[in-house]
Amino acid sequence: MISKLRQTLFMVSLLGNALLANTGRAADAAFPTKPVTMIVPFAAGGPTDTVARLIAQAMSVELKQTVVIENVGGAGGTLGAGRVARAAADGYTILLHHIGQATSPTLYRNKLPYKVEDFEAIGLVTAVPMTIVARKDFPPKDLKELIDYAKKNKDKVTYANAGLGSASHLCGMLLMKAMDTVLTTVPYKGTGPAMNDLLGGQVDFMCDQTTNTTSQIKAGKIKGYAVTSKKAIASLPQLPTAADSGLPGFEISVWHALYAPKSTPPAAVNRLNQALKVALKDKIVISRFAELGTEPEPEERVKPEVLKAYLKDELTRWDGVIKKAGQFAD
Ligand code: ASP
Secondary structure (H helix, E strand, O other), rough: OOOHHHHHHHHHHHHHHHHHHHHHHHHHHHHHOOOOOEEEEOOOOOOHHHHHHHHHHHHHHOOOOEEEEEOOOHHHHHHHHHHHHOOOOOOEEEEEOHHHHHHHHOOOOOOOOHHHHHHHEEEEEEEEEEEEEEOOOOOOOOOOHHHHHHHHHHOEEEEEEOOOOHHHHHHHHHHHHOOOOOOEEEEEOOOHHHHHHHHHOOOOOEEHOOOHHHHHHHHOOOOEEEEEOOOOOOOOOOOOOOOHHHOOOOOOEEEEEEEEEEEOOOOOOOHHHHHHHHOOOHHHHHHHHHHHOOEEOOOOHHOOOHHHHHHHHHHHHHHHHHHOOOOOOO
């Protein structure tokens, strides 16, 4: 009798498990059934926001659900990244972050509001060159003059950035090191608002991604001195590389990637990765990226494992650079 009961209970539990597994699979297959929020850890209107909006639009078409952008700027991207680290791990809140994901753990060694392990990798998006730019009436005519001018006027020259951990901060840190000068830094919640002040002449210069500077340089509203890529770029052919104009070896590319909170179900991560791959092949995305001086990552690099390995290398690389520079958030 008891053994019969045991057998029945066993059967019921097997049936229950099978049902649960099926429901889980059905839910996975249906993902997403409601809008997905993509957190951009910088202010609206800036370079990361521009990249995010372009891919979110294309991902929405593929996912058949809106991908809504939410800008959570501040503290060089760490506030927005922290928000995603603490979000429900269901695939409905994702993070578009850049190189800051690799630099913040060292820069904010005592006050990072999350751990780098708090995320699942979805995929690499694009690597954006930077430009060294200034307000239109800033006196130096080229990068060599800028270096000279900044050294001579270090008490009055101002440098804008998007906070410690932002790409503009890193570029500025390397720039000041190469110039052997420390300048007054003005931090913003993103280089979107920093660009407004540069246009208005309230700050002197900054280093910012081509996704934010190309149209302003082309319109003659700001001065462009150099690009930080290895070679000159097609969208801004008049700009020399920083390495060729007084800063040998000076090269930075701001790589962007998508993440989900740790323990997001693999089916949701895969679906988001697949939508990202489709978005990066979208004609509008490709042509807008090209106009803005960048290009999508090739499909073979848009894989969670490639991002994981790349992030690991970048964490090591920047840990060394930042420790050597001795600049921390605390
Ligand atoms: N990516 C930032 C932004 O979108 C700028 C930066 O990192 O310098 O505003």
